[in-house]
Amino acid sequence: MSRTLASFFGLLLLSALFVVFHHVHAADDIHGGWSEDDMRSMRGLRLSVEGIADKNRSNELLRRDDAIELGRLLFHDPGMSGSGQVACSTCHRPENGYQDTEFMTFRLDPEARHRAPGLLGVALQDWFFWDGRADSLWSQALAVIENPAEHASSRLQAVRHLCARYSESFPALLRDCLRIDLPGAPVHASPLAAEENWRRLSAAQREGIDKLFVILGKSIAAFEAGRLLPGVSRFDLYVDAIAAGDSAAAAAILSEKEAAGLKLFLDAQVGCVNCHNGPMFSNSGFFVVATDTPGQPEHDRRRGIEILLDSEFNCLKWSEPENCPKLLYIKKDEAETTGAYKVPSLRNLRHAPAFMHDGRFKNLEAVIEHYQNPATLPLRHVDIRPAALFPHQREQLLSFLNVLGTEAASK
Numbered sequence: 050m051s052r053t054l055a056s057f058f059g060l061l062l063l064s065a066l067f068v069v070f071h072h073v074h075a076a077d078d079i080h081g082g083w084s085e086d087d088m089r090s091m092r093g094l095r096l097s098v099e100g101i102a103d104k105n106r107s108n109e110l111l112r113r114d115d116a117i118e119l120g121r122l123l124f125h126d127p128g129m130s131g132s133g134q135v136a137c138s139t140c141h142r143p144e145n146g147y148q149d150t151e152f153m154t155f156r157l158d159p160e161a162r163h164r165a166p167g168l169l170g171v172a173l174q175d176w177f178f179w180d181g182r183a184d185s186l187w188s189q190a191l192a193v194i195e196n197p198a199e200h201a202s203s204r205l206q207a208v209r210h211l212c213a214r215y216s217e218s219f220p221a222l223l224r225d226c227l228r229i230d231l232p233g234a235p236v237h238a239s240p241l242a243a244e245e246n247w248r249r250l251s252a253a254q255r256e257g258i259d260k261l262f263v264i265l266g267k268s269i270a271a272f273e274a275g276r277l278l279p280g281v282s283r284f285d286l287y288v289d290a291i292a293a294g295d296s297a298a299a300a301a302i303l304s305e306k307e308a309a310g311l312k313l314f315l316d317a318q319v320g321c322v323n324c325h326n327g328p329m330f331s332n333s334g335f336f337v338v339a340t341d342t343p344g345q346p347e348h349d350r351r352r353g354i355e356i357l358l359d360s361e362f363n364c365l366k367w368s369e370p371e372n373c374p375k376l377l378y379i380k381k382d383e384a385e386t387t388g389a390y391k392v393p394s395l396r397n398l399r400h401a402p403a404f405m406h407d408g409r410f411k412n413l414e415a416v417i418e419h420y421q422n423p424a425t426l427p428l429r430h431v432d433i434r435p436a437a438l439f440p441h442q443r444e445q446l447l448s449f450l451n452v453l454g455t456e457a458a459s460k
């Protein structure tokens with residue numbers, strides 16, 4: 050071999066080595082450079098559904114197969130609604146992550162103030178609705194049925210339908226249907242939706258109806274807790290790869306841009322993770338992020354607490370006080386709850402048709418723009434400060450949020 054040819058191959062080898070080394074090294078920079086603090090935060094964000102049993106302690110039907118099946122049927126059943134036309138799935142569309150992609154909420158009720166969130170992983174929450182006016186998943190379902198803007202029904206109509214349609218197929222759950230005796234009772238009766246009629250029923254009838262109404266709510270909640278679970282996202286696989294010290298595998302899961310977005314998300318200065326933490330990217334708290342509408346009465350946490358404390362199905366009214374620490378020690382400070390909304394999950398947002406409690410933003414770019422430059426009101430308490438990101442960083446953050454909306458291919 051001539052000397053020139055040999056040095057040519059030598060050079061080729063060197064440059065090939067350089068390329069390989071450079072590539073591995075660059076991957077190391079992003080995918081291998083996580084601090085102990087970052088790792089702790091990432092492990093906290095890794096998907097886990099272990100908390101469900103604990104958070105739904107007040108639902109003794111949680112793991113029962115018959116309750117899960119009954120709940121599934123009820124979720125898709127329009128027969129409980131006042132019009133006979135509206136099921137839970139009319140708004141929470143199963144094929145779209147249980148999001149309200151058609152804006153049914155606003156079509157059915159032009160006065161509606163809140164958009165319907167997706168329901169995957171909902172059983173991992175502490176509070177329900179954007180203002181947290183329900184403290185259990187099962188009492189949340191009961192509120193829907195008697196809400197004129199949703200099912201527009203009453204507990205009597207719902208229970209009558211429950212017994213007529215399901216008591217034969219679910220005898221163990223619905224035994225009490227045989228005991229309630231309602232000849233001559235009106236179509237609707239409820240202390241909320243048809244009070245006059247409710248008062249005319251006997252105490253035994255009211256008690257029987259309430260008991261079955263609660264079974265209805267607990268069955269729906271058992272279905273949600275057992276079946277509406279988020280899938281593992283590419284983020285979760287990434288955390289596993291990093292925790293295993295395998296930065297080459299990690300580099301195959303997230304691009305450098307997505308990983309840079311994750312880094313920003315975890316950055317204390319940027320602040321996202323201060324509120325969006327835990328396996329659903331929510332700390333279960335209520336915060337003011339400058340999304341109130343000046344001059345309009347707010348359907349915010351302050352109002353949510355009033356409704357919750359009044360609710361006949363809240364934990365304190367339906368259980369022993371020692372089971373209700375959340376409610377006993379509820380944070381009521383007016384300055385902090387005015388204009389405050391629940392920190393939503395950031396998982397599975399890919400079908401979300403709009404963002405924030407009122408759907409004011411149509412895409413995630415607009416959400417990031419808001420955090421960059423929140424329109425704060427003078428003299429009002431607010432829990433965020435401008436994020437101060439360069440344009441390329443905003444893009445990185447956006448690409449990371451999109452990672453959470455994807456399910457990993459392997460699942």
Ligand code: HEC
Pocket residue numbers: 124135136137138139140141149153154157163164165166167168171174176177178179180189190193194198199200269
């Ligand atoms: C008309 C549309 C509509 C129907 C029908 C409907 N929902 Fe909803 N759902 C919403 C809206 C809107 C919200 C948010 C309301 C709020 O926060 O004030 C919501 C909130 C929820 C939440 C709370 C989610 C969270 O993150 O806090 C759950 C759980 C839920 N719905 C389950 C149900 C179930 C179960 C049914 C059937 C019994 C049902 N929904 C029927 C529109 C609907």
Ligand code: HEC
Pocket residue numbers: 179319320321322323324325335336337338340389390391392393394395398401403404405406407413416417420432433436446450
């Ligand atoms: C002080 C707590 C807090 C911080 C910090 C925070 N958020 Fe939020 N986030 C919230 C609350 C509360 C909402 C709901 C506000 C509303 O509905 O009006 C929200 C809503 C969102 C939504 C909309 C989700 C949906 O389903 O509508 C996204 C996306 C989001 N935040 C991303 C971020 C990112 C990215 C950062 C960092 C730049 C961040 N958040 C920082 C509390 C916080």
